[in-house]
Amino acid sequence: xxxxxxxxxxxxxxxxxxxxxxxxxxxxxxxxxxxxxxxxxxxxxxxxxxxxxxxxxxxxxxxxxxxxxxxxxxxxxxxxxxxxxxxxxxxxxxxxxxxxxxxxxxxxxxxxxxxxxxxxxxxxxxxxxxxxxxxxxxxxxxxxxxxxxxxxxxxxxxxxxxxxxxxxxxxxxxxxxxxxxxxxxxxxxxxxxxxxxxxxxxxxxxxxxxxxxxxxxxxxxxxxxxxxxxxxxxxxxxxxxxxxxxxxxxxxxxxxxxxxxxxxxxxxxxxxxxxxxxxxxxxxxxxxxxxxxxxx
Numbered sequence: 563x564x565x566x567x568x569x570x571x572x573x574x575x576x577x578x579x580x581x582x583x584x585x586x587x588x589x590x591x592x593x594x595x596x597x598x599x600x601x602x603x604x605x606x607x608x609x610x611x612x613x614x615x616x617x618x619x620x621x622x623x624x625x626x627x628x629x630x631x632x633x634x635x636x637x638x639x640x641x642x643x644x645x646x647x648x649x650x651x652x653x654x655x656x657x658x659x660x661x662x663x664x665x666x667x668x669x670x671x672x673x674x675x676x677x678x679x680x681x682x683x684x685x686x687x688x689x690x691x692x693x694x695x696x697x698x699x700x701x702x703x704x705x706x707x708x709x710x711x712x713x714x715x716x717x718x719x720x721x722x723x724x725x726x727x728x729x730x731x732x733x734x735x736x737x738x739x740x741x742x743x744x745x746x747x748x749x750x751x752x753x754x755x756x757x758x759x760x761x762x763x764x765x766x767x768x769x770x771x772x773x774x775x776x777x778x779x780x781x782x783x784x785x786x787x788x789x790x791x792x793x794x795x796x797x798x799x800x801x802x803x804x805x806x807x808x809x810x811x812x813x814x815x816x817x818x819x820x821x822x823x824x825x826x827x828x829x830x831x832x833x834x835x836x837x838x839x840x841x842x843x844x845x846x847x848x849x850x851x852x853x854x855x856x857x858x
Contacts, residue, residue, distance in 0.1 A: 695772075695848060699732040702766045702846065706734070709762035718742065719759055724829075724841075731772065731848040734763060737829065738840040748785070748795070750802040760803070761810035767846060768811065775819040776800050776807075777843040782825040782834035797822025803842045818847065 611619070703725050710720050722742055724735040736744055736756060744756045752760075767774075778800030780792040800820050808814050830836040 705766040732846040738837040773818040775845040781839040792824035
């Protein structure tokens with residue numbers, strides 16, 4: 563029997579579809595997401611930090627003085643700390659940035675408008691004080707007018723009161739008329755009706771803190787003798803008015819000045835002898851404002 567030849571067996575290996583490429587796409591996607599998160603974090607930081615904080619963060623990443631500390635660990639931040647010299651860096655924790663930023667000084671904004679803002683605040687404060695004082699003066703004037711209108715004992719004295727605003731403050735003048743005078747001719751005793759009027763004035767100003775200045779004025783009619791002149795008469799009448807105001811309730815501590823001006827400051831300039839030049843001026847002085855400490 564002839565030797566049999568072994569059959570030849572051919573194996574066909576059928577290649578399957580595409581092979582598995584692993585997780586490379588996941589790494590790329592994770593890098594992309596990380597980059598986007600860092601980008602949005604940067605935008606958030608830019609929005610919530612002010613100029614000083616931005617400068618602090620910038621100084622951290624770009625220090626002006628390099629560390630000269632030598633350490634066996636070497637590398638960036640190796641064996642060193644941003645806070646305390648000699649502290650070791652943790653190899654397990656997540657690196658972080660710690661920045662100590664001093665808060666801005668209270669009451670100030672940027673250097674560019676710090677002084678200007680203070681000046682504006684001071685001007686506004688003084689303007690408010692002036693407006694309040696003007697309103698109180700107007701209220702006082704109205705109260706005096708009402709007192710004259712409602713008190714029958716003061717009937718006819720409306721023409722004897724002249725009120726106006728001056729640089730010094732609210733001036734209330736009790737003026738002589740041809741048929742009504744504060745004093746007897748050449749005398750210093752105040753008549754009862756005028757003293758009653760003074761009580762109404764004191765009542766109207768008692769709630770205000772302003773000081774008072776009192777001035778006496780005469781007409782140009784002189785005296786026969788030279789020993790007693792309009793200077794003495796105006797001064798004596800001013801002091802008599804001071805005493806009368808205190809008697810009807812004025813706090814004497816509020817009186818800051820009492821003067822006699824004789825006939826040097828006539829109200830009716832074209833008729834120096836007119837009785838209207840004989841008067842007592844009671845000036846409610848403007849207050850010197852005291853600024854609060856944060857505006858000085």
